[in-house]
Amino acid sequence: DSGVTQTPKHLITATGQRVTLRCSPRSGDLSVYWYQQSLDQGLQFLIQYYNGEERAKGNILERFSAQQFPDLHSELNLSSLELGDSALYFCASSVRVAWGDTQYFGPGTRLTVL
């Protein structure tokens, strides 16, 4: 068990809807990362937060947004959902902000957009 938790495990919704994915990092970790993994794709980095502040952005669509709260948990908001947004969404955490840190992954949220 990595210590990173994500809820919900599964989410089924319709096109045009909005969903929120939640992540709680390992105790003591200040950095949270969000990744998207579609079928047969590697991990696509979306966004990183460190101690409540956005630190790096990847291929995150404008329809997506995230935040990290004072208790360090993070939420990823996906709006105006499209069929192509169906994917596994992973959260990871690390102690620091450096890319050289090991990132520990949560189990993921499987999003299905119908």
Added chain:
Amino acid sequence: AQSVTQLDSHVSVSEGTPVLLRCNYSSSYSPSLFWYVQHPNKGLQLLLKYTSAATLVKGINGFEAEFKKSETSFHLTKPSAHMSDAAEYFCVVSVGAGNNRKLIWGLGTSLAVNP
């Protein structure tokens, strides 16, 4: 223990010459391996990935990498460097699955391309 070592922190090449960015890994499991690129003031972008299929992996922008299990290497190459290739490159290994999954990052190689 798992680890990733990028053998060069800085690489400088001339435009039009080959690029070689070296990465060695250590893993007790069958790993998945990735190369990411980060251009100045931009986010990370996946270049390519190896997930136990073909050992020679082709990625975007003309990059490719070869998984060599006997050498525990996953070096990134490009036949001819372009000015736009100047960036930071990260080799990453993914081990485990589910709640035991970890993503282990190399420290990065800064690629400079000279005209």
